[in-house]
Amino acid sequence: MQDTYGRPITYLRVSVTDRCDFRCFYCMSEDMTFLPREDLLSIEELDKVCSTFINRGVRKIRLTGGEPLVRRGIMELIARLGRHRDTGFLDEITMTTNGSQLAKHAHEIKRLGVDRINVSLDTLDSDKFADITRRGRLEQVLNGLEAAKDAKLKVKINTVVLKDFNEHELSDMVGWCGKQGFDMTMIETMPLGDIGGDRSDQYLPLTDVRTRLEKDWTLAPSSHATSGPSKYMTVAETGQKLGFITPLSDHFCDSCNRMRLTCTGTLYMCLGQDSSVDLRMALRDDPSHGLLNAAIDQALTLKPKGHEFVIEPGNGGPALMRHMSVTGG
Secondary structure (H helix, E strand, O other): EOOOOOOOOOEEEEEOOOOOOOOOOOOOOOOOOOOHHHHHOOOHHHHHHHHHHHHOOOOOOEEEOOHHHHHHOOOHHHHHHHHHHHOOOOOOOEEEEOOOOHHHHHHHHHOOOOOEEEEEEEOOOOOHHHHOOOOOOOOHHHHHHHHHOOOOEEEEEEEOOOOOHHHHHHHHHOOOOOOOOEEEEEOOOEEOOOOOHHHHHHHOOHHHHHHOOOOOEEEEOOOOOOOOOOEEEEEEOOOOOOOOOEEOOOOOHHHEEEEEEEEEEEEEEEOOOOEEEEEHHHHHHHOHHHHHHHHHHHHHHHOOOOOOOOOOOOOOOOOOOOOOHHOOO
8 A cells, every 4th residue: 555645654653542540631621521432333343443553454443542451352453463473474563552551451462463562651750640640649550560561562652742741750760761771762842632731831842852872872783664753862871762753843744554453443644633434334344345445445544744733832732623532642
């Protein structure tokens, strides 16, 4: 598959639920209203859509949410997708999680074919963690990370950089990740969804962060690349990778190879644009998948050249009303 700009589409991010057991203040409002469960695609339908994409050239599936490990039937979906790894048509199944459920599920997802996970963790301060998540406990996530290590899952920590909140502990987090054997990616905050505040107070360009980190760490250019948008460095003192995702200060749209499927069957071609295609109706109205493939063809023609995120004083509201948890974190 290629879009109209000649970019190959090889990566599908699948939000299996919009529900989450945390309420991170940069991601969603505290009083969230979640979708009725009957609106969600079934596990069988998620499998059918993913399989169609795989048959058309997608090589990587990332399961996201909300929090994917709170979705009923998630293990069945991982097992179903595993057959495509066995046949060689899929390179990997990965997952982004907040870590809250890893203590219970790390060994099972590893057994079913997930080798690599991203864990969202923005601070190692328990009080700040409670503030960010509004209801989470840091100890719960740290226990989950220990379970992930025990299960031999490769872990990457995803950290959203928040001005005047966690910016002064980022260097310590780089050191902690090195001791734990975790890679790390830092992410600029993104203007998605109404969070009840102005994000311009949160935004810090990662160019500034990198300059600060280089006072403590030797950051060497790295050829390491994944299917995602991170630009990686190697931390010489620890040997671990440090990635930077910069949707505002230096966007990565020219090489975008991704589409995003929501739990209701809506396909978004860009995280930062609202154009979408309804796959649920196509899936349910035509068992032969002819309409589904036609809808995917339409999506390829609609994929935009790039997003237009802006955060600046006086313009710190959401660029889109859609929350990150709906599209897939």
